[in-house]
Each structure stands twice: as C-alpha cells, then as structure tokens.
Amino acid sequence: MNELDHLRTMRSEIPERSPDELALSTGWRPGRRKSRPVRRPRTLPVVLSGVAAVAAAALFLALVVFPGPGTVTVGPATDPSESEVGGSVREVMAPVIEAARSRPVDGDVWHQRLTWAQAWGVGPEDDRYGVYRVYRTEEWSWTGEYDIDTNDFEGEESGLSAQRTNETTWALVDEDHRAAWERDGSPEYWPHDSETGRVEIPTQEEDGEITGPQPGGWGFGLGTVEHPDLRSLPSDPELLEEMLFSVPETEAENSAHQDHLDNEYAVMAENGYADEGARRFSYVSGALSLPYPPEVRAGMYTVLAGLPGVRALGGVTDLSGRDAVGVAYTLSPTARGTFEERILFDSETGGLLSLEQVVVEPAESESDWSEPGDVVGYTLYEEMGWTDDPPF
Amino acid sequence: MSPAASRARVPEEAGSDASVVLRSLDDPTDFGEIFRRHAPALHRYVVRRLGRADADDVVAETFHVAFRERHRYDPAYPDARPWLWRIAANLVRGHHRAETRHYRALARTGVDPVLEGHADRVGERVDAASVSASLAGALARLSKGDRDVLLLIAWGELTYEEVASVLGIPVGTVRSRLHRARKRLRTALPTSTTTREEEDR
Numbered sequence: 001m002n003e004l005d006h007l008r009t010m011r012s013e014i015p016e017r018s019p020d021e022l023a024l025s026t027g028w029r030p031g032r033r034k035s036r037p038v039r040r041p042r043t044l045p046v047v048l049s050g051v052a053a054v055a056a057a058a059l060f061l062a063l064v065v066f067p068g069p070g071t072v073t074v075g076p077a078t079d080p081s082e083s084e085v086g087g088s089v090r091e092v093m094a095p096v097i098e099a100a101r102s103r104p105v106d107g108d109v110w111h112q113r114l115t116w117a118q119a120w121g122v123g124p125e126d127d128r129y130g131v132y133r134v135y136r137t138e139e140w141s142w143t144g145e146y147d148i149d150t151n152d153f154e155g156e157e158s159g160l161s162a163q164r165t166n167e168t169t170w171a172l173v174d175e176d177h178r179a180a181w182e183r184d185g186s187p188e189y190w191p192h193d194s195e196t197g198r199v200e201i202p203t204q205e206e207d208g209e210i211t212g213p214q215p216g217g218w219g220f221g222l223g224t225v226e227h228p229d230l231r232s233l234p235s236d237p238e239l240l241e242e243m244l245f246s247v248p249e250t251e252a253e254n255s256a257h258q259d260h261l262d263n264e265y266a267v268m269a270e271n272g273y274a275d276e277g278a279r280r281f282s283y284v285s286g287a288l289s290l291p292y293p294p295e296v297r298a299g300m301y302t303v304l305a306g307l308p309g310v311r312a313l314g315g316v317t318d319l320s321g322r323d324a325v326g327v328a329y330t331l332s333p334t335a336r337g338t339f340e341e342r343i344l345f346d347s348e349t350g351g352l353l354s355l356e357q358v359v360v361e362p363a364e365s366e367s368d369w370s371e372p373g374d375v376v377g378y379t380l381y382e383e384m385g386w387t388d389d390p391p392f
Numbered sequence: 393m394s395p396a397a398s399r400a401r402v403p404e405e406a407g408s409d410a411s412v413v414l415r416s417l418d419d420p421t422d423f424g425e426i427f428r429r430h431a432p433a434l435h436r437y438v439v440r441r442l443g444r445a446d447a448d449d450v451v452a453e454t455f456h457v458a459f460r461e462r463h464r465y466d467p468a469y470p471d472a473r474p475w476l477w478r479i480a481a482n483l484v485r486g487h488h489r490a491e492t493r494h495y496r497a498l499a500r501t502g503v504d505p506v507l508e509g510h511a512d513r514v515g516e517r518v519d520a521a522s523v524s525a526s527l528a529g530a531l532a533r534l535s536k537g538d539r540d541v542l543l544l545i546a547w548g549e550l551t552y553e554e555v556a557s558v559l560g561i562p563v564g565t566v567r568s569r570l571h572r573a574r575k576r577l578r579t580a581l582p583t584s585t586t587t588r589e590e591e592d593r
Contacts, residue, residue: 002578003527003574003577003578003581004545004546004574006523006524006577006581007527007542007543007546007547007577008547009524010440010504010547011437011440011546011547013504013507014436014439014507015436016432016433016435016436017432017435017436018432019427019428019431019432022427022431022432022435022448022451023427023431025444025448026431026435026448026449026451026452026455027448027452028427028431028451028452028455028456029424030416030420030421030422030423030424030427030459031420031421031423116562135562135565137564137565139564163564163565163567163568165565165568192482192485194457194479194482194483195457195461197478197479197482197560198560199482199559199560199561203537204535204536205537209572211568211571211572212568212571214567214568214571216567260551262470263470263471266468266469266470266471267469267474267557269468270466270468335464335466
C-alpha cells in the first residue's frame with residue numbers, strides 16, 4: 001500500500017449516507033434557506049459586492065492558456081474563408097518552421113520559464129476593473145535514472161520533470177483602470193468569492209521550492225506522450241495529425257473513456273472550442289511547448305499552420321514587447337464573451353513566445369471592465385530551450 | 393421537514409444534470425434530483441475533512457448556493473459535479489483551521505474525531521489507527537493548496553483535470569502540489585507500512 005492507499009483507508013471508514021438521511025441532517029430543501037439552527041459562528045468566505053454574475057460553470061478552464069496584458073491590439077477579424085489568408089499563414093509561418101528545424105539541440109534538459117495569468121473583473125459593482133491572477137513558474141524535463149520510492153538517482157531511465165513556482169502575484173489588466181483600483185482602496189489581495197466561484201487573487205502559494213523529480217509525460221492531443229518517446233515521433237505533419245487526433249488504441253473500446261471525452265468536449269465548448277476544428281486547434285496549441293527534436297517541432301508548426309480557420313499574424317509584438325509573428329483563431333462565443341486566441345513565435349529562432357487570449361467582444365456581464373483588445377489570459381514564455389543543467 | 397428534497401419526483405432516467413437543472417428553472421423542486429445525485433459523495437468527502445456537523449453545514453450551503461445560481465448553469469456542461477465541488481471546495485477552505493485541529497487531535501490521541509461509533513471494531517483498527525495518526529500529523533502540516541489537491545484526489549476521487557477546474561489552477565500545478573504532498577505523507581509514515589508501488593495516476 002502506498003500513502004494514497006492509506007489515505008483512502010481513512011475515508012473508507014466513513015459511510016456514504018443516503019440522500020434521504022442527508023436531506024434530514026442538512027435540512028436542505030430547494031428554494032428554502034436551511035432551518036437548522038446555526039450551532040456556532042461560521043466564517044464563510046467574504047463575498048465581494050458587485051462582482052458580476054458569471055456562470056459558475058464558465059469559470060475556470062485554467063487548462064487553457066492565454067495571452068498577457070494589454071500591449072496587443074486587435075484588428076478587425078479577417079474572414080478565414082479568403083483563400084489568400086491561407087496563403088499568408090504559410091508565408092508567415094515558413095521562416096518560423098525553418099528556423100525551428102535548424103535550431104540545434106545543445107543540451108539534454110528542456111527548460112521553460114513562463115508567466116501564466118488570467119483576468120477577472122473585481123471591485124464594486126458600479127466601478128469594476130480587471131486584475132490578473134499571475135503565476136511565474138519554471139519547468140524542467142529530461143530523462144534520467146530515478147527511483148521514486150527511494151528518491152535515489154539510480155535505476156531505470158525514464159522521463160522526469162520538475163517545477164518551481166517562483167511567484168504568485170497580481171497585475172492590473174488595463175492601466176486606464178488604475179483610478180478605479182485606487183477608489184477601491186488599492187487592494188493587493190482579493191479573497192475567493194463563493195458566489196461566482198472565483199478563487200483568491202493572488203493565490204497563496206509556497207514560493208521557491210522545486211517539486212520533483214516526478215515521472216510523467218504530457219497530453220498530446222487525445223493521447224499522451226512520454227519524454228523518451230519524443231525522439232521517435234514522426235516529423236511528417238500528416239502522421240503527427242493522426243497521432244494527435246485519434247483516440248489511443250488502449251482507450252478505444254473503453255466506454256468510460258468516451259464519457260470522459262464527452263465531458264472534456266463540454267468543458268472545451270464552454271471555453272469557445274465548440275466544434276472539431278476548434279478542438280483540434282486547442283490540442284495543437286497545447287502541445288507546442290514539448291521538448292521535440294527540431295524536425296518534429298517543425299512538423300508540429302506545420303500542422304498548426306495548416307489547420308482550417310487559422311489566420312496569419314505578421315509584424316506584431318507579444319505582450320512583453322518582443323517582435324513576433326504567428327497565427328490567430330477566433331473562438332465561438334462563450335458566457336464571458338467572444339475571444340481570439342493568438343500563438344506568437346520568434347521568426348528568427350522558431351521559438352514559441354506566447355499564447356494570448358484577446359477579447360473580440362465581451363459578454364454584457366463583463367463589458368463594464370473589459371473591452372475589445374484586452375488580453376484576458378496569457379502564457380508568456382520568457383525562456384524555452386535546451387540546457388545542460390538539470391535542477392537536481 | 394418536507395421530504396421534497398429527497399423524494400425523487402424526477403425519475404432516474406431524467407437525463408443529464410444539465411437537463412435537470414434547466415427543468416428546475418420552471419419547477420424548483422426538480423433541483424432536489426441534483427441533491428439526490430451528488431450530495432452523498434460530496435458529503436462523505438466533506439465529513440472526512442471536517443466532521444459530521446460542519447459537513448452538514450457545508451453541504452447545505454453548497455446546494456443553497458448552487459440552487460440560487462442555477463439560472464447561470466451552462467447547459468453545455470452535462471455533469472454538474474465540477475460546479476458543485478467548486479462551490480464546496482471554497483466552503484471547505486473557510487474551515488481550514490478547524491480541519492487542521494482535527495488532524496492534530498487525531499495525530500496526538502490516535503482517536504479520529506470524525507468517526508462515530510466504531511468501538512466494536514477497535515481490535516482490527518489498532519494498526520489502522522496508528523497509520524491514520526501518522527497521516528493526520530502530515531495532513532495538519534500541509535499548506536491549504538497542497539491539502540486541497542491531495543484530498544480532492546484521494547478522498548474526492550477527482551481527476552487531475554477536474555481538480556484543476558475546481559481549484560482554478562493549471563494542471564501542472566495540480567501535479568506538482570500532489571507530488572509534494574505525497575512526498576510529505578510518505579516521509580511521515582512508518583517505513584514498514586509502505587511498499588514499492590507505481591505512482592498512482
């Protein structure tokens with residue numbers, strides 16, 4: 001038995017009660033406040049007044065990574081049916097693909113340093129402003145010998161990873177709203193809100209400690225891939241697409257897996273990935289930061305450039321001001337609004353710079369604090385590449 | 393009290409949670425079906441964390457909030473579990489200090505304040521009690537974030553993605569917090585109690 005099994009034993013001692021018993025003991029009835037006397041004062045989370053009603057189900061998808069604070073401007077959406085747009089995607093991505101193909105692998109450890117953030121409307125109902133919940137993290141992946149039970153660096157070689165949260169913090173989405181923030185008392189912390197389910201900003205994290213090494217790979221489209229497998233991935237874009245978009249054989253017969261997929265699709269639709277084309281875009285954009293060999297990276301970029309519905313972005317900057325080119329994709333409307341996802345690259349090195357989610361049109365409920373062009377989510381890669389130094 | 397919450401006016405074949413929630417917009421008593429489907433698992437999880445009394449409060453408040461917010465439920469989401477567990481997870485967080493006291497009490501005395509009437513099984517529980525006490529000591533020392541991730545997975549049986557969704561954090565953070573928490577638990581356990589096992593997913 002491992003420690004999780006022992007934990008589960010602790011819960012096995014708790015019987016599951018029937019709905020009837022619970023209806024009695026909790027006193028819950030639809031539409032009525034419970035009538036049980038409150039036996040002691042309870043501290044419920046502070047509910048921020050005036051936080052707009054965002055559907056609880058519309059909230060989190062922290063899984064989806066998006067762009068950063070507002071240096072990016074959104075132009076009018078180009079019509080993806082124009083054939084010259086497809087041509088211009090190829091033009092814009094060609095140097096990125098070639099640069100990725102020729103970039104040497106000069107280390108054994110794949111290292112990324114990134115900032116991830118998501119924006120929320122906060123403050124009084126009639127005077128809201130947007131803030132980002134920000135994470136600054138670092139990640140390493142490599143293959144090595146490691147025994148997870150003894151914590152010794154010996155034994156079978158496998159893919160390993162390590163992470164460190166360097167900082168959790170907050171930032172204003174739009175400097176124009178600084179006055180509203182000051183009127184709200186210049187807060188530096190927003191407690192979680194039980195009405196909307198929004199978690200606290202910033203998150204209280206333990207800073208600075210490396211976690212790992214731990215085994216485990218990455219999601220790769222509908223399947224998964226481990227670090228040692230990456231070396232043998234095909235570089236042919238068609239073969240890569242096949243791997244990304246087909247259910248792994250081991251799961252194909254499994255009806256529970258299909259239920260899980262259905263739920264995942266519902267969650268993706270919630271976030272604007274409402275059809276197969278959009279889901280494929282999401283799978284590819286989520287798989288761009290893996291430690292691919294150069295030809296495979298070039299193949300993945302080619303897959304991205306060939307997806308229907310992507311539009312070219314040339315001569316833009318990412319939110320830290322680095323020159324960039326890339327692609328954009330307009331998502332379906334969601335409860336929070338309509339967004340465009342941008343993926344930006346360095347055309348000289350072929351490096352992935354950022355993923356950014358930009359407001360095309362905010363929902364009515366969010367229109368008091370966010371406007372077209374606002375970047376409401378982002379992942380900014382400050383560093384991504386090979387090094388010789390594993391973290392352990 | 394009225395058994396309306398528990399009486400299954402909506403038959404089991406009523407369809408997805410989403411369709412039940414939608415129907416409850418016209419007939420509020422239909423929301424009782426959501427309670428029937430989800431309250432038992434949720435309650436069991438919260439009891440393990442907070443004890444029976446606080447669990448009753450938290451579960452009642454969870455369904456009260458959910459009921460009040462049901463008009464915002466997105467019908468594209470067939471399963472209400474992430475939504476409900478998100479509300480409950482935030483409420484449990486509000487009881488963080490009380491929960492830590494539970495674990496400390498168990499660690500010190502070997503008596504689990506959350507259990508009721510298991511005196512008849514004292515004999516077989518001696519070994520289990522000492523392991524629980526060691527685990528409880530480690531649980532008491534975990535950060536809120538690490539504890540939430542660990543217990544949503546171990547006691548809530550959520551997937552990594554569901555935990556990420558419930559807590560509003562990236563999946564990578566779920567993994568790193570779980571790893572850290574498990575490592576701490578492992579060092580707290582007497583070495584004879586753990587065996588070489590593949591890491592659970």
